[in-house]
Amino acid sequence: MELEAKESEITKSEFVKFMDLVKNRNPHEPEFIQAVEEVAETVIPFILKNKIYNGKQILTRMVEPERILMFRVPWINDAGKIIVNRGYRIEMSSAIGPYKGGLRFHPTVNLSILKFLAFEQVFKNALTTLPMGGGKGGSDFNPKGKSDVEIMRFCQSFMGELFRHIGHNTDVPAGDIGVGGREIGYLFGMYKKLRNEFTGVLTGKGLSWGGSLIRPEATGYGTVYFAQGMLETKGDTIKGKTVLISGSGNVAQYACEKATQLGAKVVTLSDSSGYIYDEEGIDADKLAFVMDLKNNKRDRIKEYIHKYPKAKYFEGERPWGVVCDIAMPCATQNEIDQEEASLLLSNGCFVISEGANMPSTPEAVHAFQAAKILYAPGKASNAGGVATSGLEMSQNSLRINWAREEVDQRLKKIMSDIHDSCIKYGKRDDGYIDYVRGANIAGFVKVADAMLAQGVV
Ligand code: NDP
Numbered sequence: 001m002e003l004e005a006k007e008s009e010i011t012k013s014e015f016v017k018f019m020d021l022v023k024n025r026n027p028h029e030p031e032f033i034q035a036v037e038e039v040a041e042t043v044i045p046f047i048l049k050n051k052i053y054n055g056k057q058i059l060t061r062m063v064e065p066e067r068i069l070m071f072r073v074p075w076i077n078d079a080g081k082i083i084v085n086r087g088y089r090i091e092m093s094s095a096i097g098p099y100k101g102g103l104r105f106h107p108t109v110n111l112s113i114l115k116f117l118a119f120e121q122v123f124k125n126a127l128t129t130l131p132m133g134g135g136k137g138g139s140d141f142n143p144k145g146k147s148d149v150e151i152m153r154f155c156q157s158f159m160g161e162l163f164r165h166i167g168h169n170t171d172v173p174a175g176d177i178g179v180g181g182r183e184i185g186y187l188f189g190m191y192k193k194l195r196n197e198f199t200g201v202l203t204g205k206g207l208s209w210g211g212s213l214i215r216p217e218a219t220g221y222g223t224v225y226f227a228q229g230m231l232e233t234k235g236d237t238i239k240g241k242t243v244l245i246s247g248s249g250n251v252a253q254y255a256c257e258k259a260t261q262l263g264a265k266v267v268t269l270s271d272s273s274g275y276i277y278d279e280e281g282i283d284a285d286k287l288a289f290v291m292d293l294k295n296n297k298r299d300r301i302k303e304y305i306h307k308y309p310k311a312k313y314f315e316g317e318r319p320w321g322v323v324c325d326i327a328m329p330c331a332t333q334n335e336i337d338q339e340e341a342s343l344l345l346s347n348g349c350f351v352i353s354e355g356a357n358m359p360s361t362p363e364a365v366h367a368f369q370a371a372k373i374l375y376a377p378g379k380a381s382n383a384g385g386v387a388t389s390g391l392e393m394s395q396n397s398l399r400i401n402w403a404r405e406e407v408d409q410r411l412k413k414i415m416s417d418i419h420d421s422c423i424k425y426g427k428r429d430d431g432y433i434d435y436v437r438g439a440n441i442a443g444f445v446k447v448a449d450a451m452l453a454q455g456v457v
């Protein structure tokens with residue numbers, strides 16, 4: 001007992017010391033500090049118990065990006081005005097492969113948000129079992145309301161600097177919020193022109209120019225496959241369950257599609273203006289309407305109720321007060337707070353599979369874990385997207401295209417392997433699976449072993 005108390009004191013003081021260092025070095029970066037704290041909480045006790053990692057400053061090295069690029073992105077809008085945005089690429093870790101991770105175009109983008117995303121990406125990519133390091137980038141550019149030609153000019157200017165720093169063996173960006181197939185196309189076209197080479201430097205490409213089948217679907221599908229894996233541990237399935245989804249972009253759309261295909265009823269979707277509630281469920285036809293609305297018309301989710309008047313729209317609200325079995329936050333970071341977590345729990349929600357990155361605040365995560373529900377952090381449950389990007393890279397290198405079924409099978413296997421890794425490091429003595437601990441330690445071990453082997457670089 002005394003020994004245990006002493007050990008826990010040492011762990012606590014190491015944690016406080018480490019977090020003080022991170023906070024002092026990154027004072028204006030709340031999202032980055034939040035992401036690091038969540039990892040440190042579970043990984044520091046593990047390091048202290050495992051001599052090979054102790055004293056090697058591995059976590060201290062991991063929170064310092066290998067390189068940060070920040071650059072001016074000037075472009076001319078349709079009215080002939082010069083606009084200046086800021087571009088970024090965080091090259092966080094290349095311990096197990098080339099930097100890999102998406103680009104986010106959103107007005108809120110800043111160093112803190114991209115560093116949190118790049119840090120999460122390192123662990124997520126390690127979990128996929130594929131050889132990918134971690135990175136993230138983007139710009140404070142707001143694609144909303146811009147013409148196609150404005151998007152193209154912006155992407156060309158952005159790539160006019162980024163091309164110097166990336167490459168299919170160095171750093172391979174992809175999409176994230178505000179960056180989909182259209183943007184990847186314009187970015188790829190400019191890279192190809194500047195470098196005069198056709199390589200798999202970006203993933204999420206179109207099918208006729210190096211893209212992979214299932215990549216658009218992969219994040220959403222993977223999030224549902226992971227939820228299924230969690231339910232299986234309770235002898236349950238997703239069939240017949242009521243599901244809340246937030247967001248209505250890439251991840252939300254395909255999470256909705258797969259959940260519905262597997263017999264669940266998805267009753268909500270949202271965007272940053274509000275959410276829609278369709279008690280009868282958002283079936284394949286209704287989802288086709290949403291996909292056209294969001295991907296082609298680039299309109300708002302509230303249009304749904306004009307097409308389907310039995311549904312309701314709640315302006316300025318998030319969907320977490322609706323009664324459900326499963327919640328899949330698929331919009332953005334910190335979109336479920338403590339109050340909303342309590343609401344979900346009191347309404348009977350018992351599975352959370354995160355499609356977005358860090359959508360639950362630390363207080364919400366602690367509430368889910370205290371209630372011992374099935375809770376998966378994004379770095380495990382949304383890893384299907386980057387995993388399929390890894391499969392796209394493999395196909396590009398081999399210069400072949402795998403069939404849809406083959407990619408889907410590989411995606412399923414990867415999600416199931418990630419689930420196994422979470423159990424390996426996250427199962428507690430009482431049988432409860434702490435997916436946060438499991439994902440953090442499994443990701444850490446893979447990266448840390450590579451770092452130890454490669455020396456202090
Ligand atoms: P999209 O741009 O396709 O869609 C984003 C959706 O989230 C939109 O409905 C958008 O609404 C909503 N949203 C964005 N920002 C906010 C905000 N601040 N508040 C409320 N709603 C918001 O992006 P993705 O679907 O690709 O990404 C969604 C999430 O999934 C992100 O957290 C991303 O990091 C994560 N992710 C994405 C992967 C991918 O492969 N694309 C892989 C793994 C994780 P609006 O239109 O109003 O902005």
Ligand code: 2IT
Binds near residue numbers: 124
């Ligand atoms: O957060 C993520 O994992 C992504 N946006 C996908 C990254 C990728 O390289 O496919």
